[in-house]
Amino acid sequence: MRSVLYVPANSPSKILNAPVYGSDSIIFDLEDAVQPEKKNEARFLLQELLVLDQYDGVHCAVRISDVRSPFWREDLRMLTPLLEASRVRTLRVAKVESEHDLILIDRELGSIERNSALEEGSITLQALLETPLAIEEAYRISGACARTEALVFGSEDYCSATGIDRYGSPFALDYPRSRLVAAAAAYGREAYDTAYGAFRDIEGLEQESVRARALGFIGKSVIHPSQIDVVNTVFSVTEKEAEWARQVLGAGLVDERGTGVTQVEGMMIDTPVISRAQRILARAEKQKR
Amino acid sequence: MEHQEVRTKQPARIHRTWDSLFSLLSLRNGMHISFHHHLRYGDQVVSQVLNELAGYGLSSLSLCVSSIMGPAVEAVTEAVRTGLVTSLETTGAKPPLSDLIAEGALETPVIFRTHGGRSRALKTGETGIDIAFIAASAVDSRGACNGVDGPNPFGSMGYALDDASYADVVVVVSDYLSEQPLSYVSIVPEQVDHVILIDSIGDSSRMSEGSLRGKVSPLQDLIASRTASVLSFLGVIADGFSYQAGSGVISMQVTRRIADMMREKGITGSFASGGITSALVELLEQGLFTELYDVQSFDERAAHSLKNNPSHHEMSAGMYADPTRVDRIAGRLDVMILSATEVDTAFNLNSVTGTDGRIIGALGGAPDTAEGAKLTVAVVPSMRGRIPTIHERVRTICTPGEYVDIVVCERGIAVNPLRPGLQEVLENSLYRECLTDMRSLLTITHTLCGTPRYPERTGPVAAYVEKNTGGVLDTLRAL
Amino acid sequence: MKVTSGSTEKMDALVELDDDASSITIDIHSPVSSLYREAQLRCVQEVLEQEGVDALAVTIEDNHAIDAVLRARIRSALSELGTKGGSV
Numbered sequence: 121m122r123s124v125l126y127v128p129a130n131s132p133s134k135i136l137n138a139p140v141y142g143s144d145s146i147i148f149d150l151e152d153a154v155q156p157e158k159k160n161e162a163r164f165l166l167q168e169l170l171v172l173d174q175y176d177g178v179h180c181a182v183r184i185s186d187v188r189s190p191f192w193r194e195d196l197r198m199l200t201p202l203l204e205a206s207r208v209r210t211l212r213v214a215k216v217e218s219e220h221d222l223i224l225i226d227r228e229l230g231s232i233e234r235n236s237a238l239e240e241g242s243i244t245l246q247a248l249l250e251t252p253l254a255i256e257e258a259y260r261i262s263g264a265c266a267r268t269e270a271l272v273f274g275s276e277d278y279c280s281a282t283g284i285d286r287y288g289s290p291f292a293l294d295y296p297r298s299r300l301v302a303a304a305a306a307y308g309r310e311a312y313d314t315a316y317g318a319f320r321d322i323e324g325l326e327q328e329s330v331r332a333r334a335l336g337f338i339g340k341s342v343i344h345p346s347q348i349d350v351v352n353t354v355f356s357v358t359e360k361e362a363e364w365a366r367q368v369l370g371a372g373l374v375d376e377r378g379t380g381v382t383q384v385e386g387m388m389i390d391t392p393v394i395s396r397a398q399r400i401l402a403r404a405e406k407q408k409r
Numbered sequence: 410m411e412h413q414e415v416r417t418k419q420p421a422r423i424h425r426t427w428d429s430l431f432s433l434l435s436l437r438n439g440m441h442i443s444f445h446h447h448l449r450y451g452d453q454v455v456s457q458v459l460n461e462l463a464g465y466g467l468s469s470l471s472l473c474v475s476s477i478m479g480p481a482v483e484a485v486t487e488a489v490r491t492g493l494v495t496s497l498e499t500t501g502a503k504p505p506l507s508d509l510i511a512e513g514a515l516e517t518p519v520i521f522r523t524h525g526g527r528s529r530a531l532k533t534g535e536t537g538i539d540i541a542f543i544a545a546s547a548v549d550s551r552g553a554c555n556g557v558d559g560p561n562p563f564g565s566m567g568y569a570l571d572d573a574s575y576a577d578v579v580v581v582v583s584d585y586l587s588e589q590p591l592s593y594v595s596i597v598p599e600q601v602d603h604v605i606l607i608d609s610i611g612d613s614s615r616m617s618e619g620s621l622r623g624k625v626s627p628l629q630d631l632i633a634s635r636t637a638s639v640l641s642f643l644g645v646i647a648d649g650f651s652y653q654a655g656s657g658v659i660s661m662q663v664t665r666r667i668a669d670m671m672r673e674k675g676i677t678g679s680f681a682s683g684g685i686t687s688a689l690v691e692l693l694e695q696g697l698f699t700e701l702y703d704v705q706s707f708d709e710r711a712a713h714s715l716k717n718n719p720s721h722h723e724m725s726a727g728m729y730a731d732p733t734r735v736d737r738i739a740g741r742l743d744v745m746i747l748s749a750t751e752v753d754t755a756f757n758l759n760s761v762t763g764t765d766g767r768i769i770g771a772l773g774g775a776p777d778t779a780e781g782a783k784l785t786v787a788v789v790p791s792m793r794g795r796i797p798t799i800h801e802r803v804r805t806i807c808t809p810g811e812y813v814d815i816v817v818c819e820r821g822i823a824v825n826p827l828r829p830g831l832q833e834v835l836e837n838s839l840y841r842e843c844l845t846d847m848r849s850l851l852t853i854t855h856t857l858c859g860t861p862r863y864p865e866r867t868g869p870v871a872a873y874v875e876k877n878t879g880g881v882l883d884t885l886r887a888l
Numbered sequence: 889m890k891v892t893s894g895s896t897e898k899m900d901a902l903v904e905l906d907d908d909a910s911s912i913t914i915d916i917h918s919p920v921s922s923l924y925r926e927a928q929l930r931c932v933q934e935v936l937e938q939e940g941v942d943a944l945a946v947t948i949e950d951n952h953a954i955d956a957v958l959r960a961r962i963r964s965a966l967s968e969l970g971t972k973g974g975s976v
Contacts, residue, residue: 131897131900132897132899132900132953132954132957133897133898133899133900136857136899136954137627137628137819140628140631140819140820141627141631160964160967160968161893161894161960161961161964163964164893164960164961164963164964164967165957165960165961165964167960167963168956168957168959168960168963169956169957169960172857172956173853173856174853174857344627345627345628345630345631346627346630764923765922765923794898794899794919794920794951794952795899795920795923795924795952795953795954796920796923796952857954858954859924859927859954859955861920861923861924862923862924862926862927863922863923864922
């Protein structure tokens with residue numbers, strides 16, 4: 121996914137309009153976007169709206185509250201019908217700080233899957249890493265459970281704790297970003313970058329997105345529809361990249377085991393490069409769909 | 410200035426009281442009178458004139474007006490209630506007047522005409538004006554007048570120009586008598602019979618209230634951006650192109666998006682036309698368009714530009730949109746962007762009634778420009794709240810579907826089957842992803858919202874929607 | 889006991905339930921009544937029937953909510969009544 125649009129889970133108009141904006145994924149936010157006394161309303165709203173035809177084929181995710189909150193169990197319980205119907209495929213867990221956070225949720229989801237017709241492990245998780253502790257624990261979090269598909273960077277709490285001004289320098293958050301990407305890659309997970317809060321600053325968003333891509337993120341959270349086009353463009357596989365990947369894979373360089381060592385355009389091609397080319401084409405294919 | 414016939418060789422009589430004026434007019438019950446609506450929400454002339462005519466003991470008047478809005482709505486509503494006015498020809502109406510119309514409160518069905526249709530009907534004599542009361546922001550002692558000088562400049566007198574040409578008697582109503590002959594003249598002295606000077610014609614600073622609708626939502630911007638992008642792909646946005654857009658939020662955002670593209674690519678359009686806003690004036694001043702043709706000015710900056718910029722031209726409703734004129738501006742447009750309250754599967758547009766049948770809008774010049782333009786694009790949200798915009802059949806046909814080429818909404822782009830070439834071009838482009846058809850849009854929106862059920866109106870005919878070429882296009886019945 | 893759910897924002901409905909009632913009464917204020925009144929009533933009645941409710945005063949301030957939103961708001965209000973020990 122290149123772009124992941126956050127939508128408050130208690131706003132009917134925003135939920136109903138969300139599919140038209142062209143983001144690759146929509147994440148309905150039950151956590152920070154909904155006040156505690158309104159969480160139940162929001163859960164019922166998602167139950168009723170996400171079964172509508174217009175969400176067929178739309179990648180829907182839900183951000184649930186962290187395991188230290190009193191809300192996450194009820195979030196999961198109320199989302200069960202949507203998970204069972206595969207209307208929601210992914211849960212983004214807020215404020216993950218240790219592998220145990222994910223293990224707890226993994227167990228609950230396993231129970232949901234066993235009590236329904238869902239294949240074990242089919243509900244995927246994204247772990248939102250928002251604090252310095254979370255970033256330091258990123259490697260263990262990444263390996264905590266098999267259903268984790270991605271690590272996601274959330275910068276606001278991180279900046280608050282460290283005193284970093286994220287808008288002060290394009291390199292200010294290179295360390296947590298790189299650490300997260302490495303931890304994700306170590307277990308074959310994807311990595312998504314943090315949302316850019318200044319939604320009218322499209323130029324700033326583009327610069328940050330370019331930097332995030334260069335650091336290894338494959339997509340980014342967005343908080344406003346106006347951000348989607350820029351993020352989709354930056355994180356798209358370009359035709360040039362796809363052509364390079366096709367050259368690497370199509371020039372008879374790959375034997376039946378997928379290995380070989382030769383060169384394309386002056387660059388030595390070996391197994392890791394071939395893997396990279398394969399990932400690029402897989403992403404390019406996904407973009408078309 | 411357009412050619413204006415010499416109607417009278419007598420110099421205009423200047424009056425300072427209504428009695429003085431009325432003593433020289435052949436006032437009678439049942440006569441046809443007219444007003445323009447250029448002062449829009451700042452107008453005080455309609456209410457004053459109707460008040461004075463009522464005080465004179467008149468009744469059963471027929472109003473032939475270019476439109477009714479702002480304070481004029483209340484004034485005409487009251488006039489209908491008291492029987493001062495029993496017949497009405499206009500381009501649209503708003504509550505509470507429109508509710509009276511829908512109840513069948515007038516003696517004869519209202520006739521809704523387009524701006525071009527009104528001009529045509531005046532020219533052919535299908536309708537007539539006994540006395541035209543024409544508000545002017547400035548008049549001189551000869552009787553020449555304009556809308557650009559004086560304390561309440563409102564800009565173009567486009568709709569009034571036809572009234573001045575075709576009315577039996579022309580009365581200019583103004584609050585400013587220029588000591589010197591006016592240098593900018595909209596209506597020549599030879600077309601003016603009387604001038605009456607009053608304390609105030611209204612407040613031109615209120616002109617733009619209510620008509621130019623505000624902030625752009627992400628959904629509206631999506632529709633506008635998609636429209637601009639498609640037009641650019643089709644090659645419409647090119648040097649020398651001519652353009653007009655309605656006054657709705659999405660239409661105006663399309664204009665902004667197109668202007669951005671023009672700046673980026675160094676494109677200069679030939680002209681923009683219609684209702685002129687300060688935004689269009691800015692594009693003229695930036696050199697993005699060579700000329701503006703103004704049938705009505707929407708704000709004071711537009712009024713100022715009309716007076717001072719030789720590339721900003723006043724045009725009559727006839728020059729703008731009379732369908733019998735081969736030189737009409739509407740027929741020279743490359744692209745027209747318009748909105749609608751409803752669209753149906755045959756691409757017909759409704760702009761006068763809501764889905765519940767309530768009269769809430771107007772024909773304006775949209776059907777004229779839709780017919781004349783090479784490419785007409787309707788920009789609409791697929792739903793407004795719970796109410797679908799797309800229907801099997803619109804409640805009231807205002808712009809026939811044969812004139813509408815493309816409908817753009819947030820759920821996709823639909824091309825009129827009457828334009829198979831256009832469909833093919835878009836199918837073979839990256840826009841194929843958002844191509845859809847009206848039937849699919851209908852299904853999607855009615856599934857989400859439910860199909861609205863409304864009471865059929867089976868009462869007597871309350872109003873006719875007239876084709877711009879004459880003849881009935883659709884009928885509104887009372888409840 | 890009275891509970892509320894929802895809001896008066898566009899495409900939402902503010903639902904108030906009062907279980908101090910001897911039968912079901914439904915009072916809907918809506919700008920789209922002329923088009924959707926029957927559908928709105930039917931929607932409310934269906935939810936109450938599904939939830940086994942036979943006595944409740946339902947007041948709705950609607951602002952263009954589609955049926956799915958109405959259902960959600962009624963169900964969450966019913967859930968709150970149940971949680972707070974109401975008689976539903």
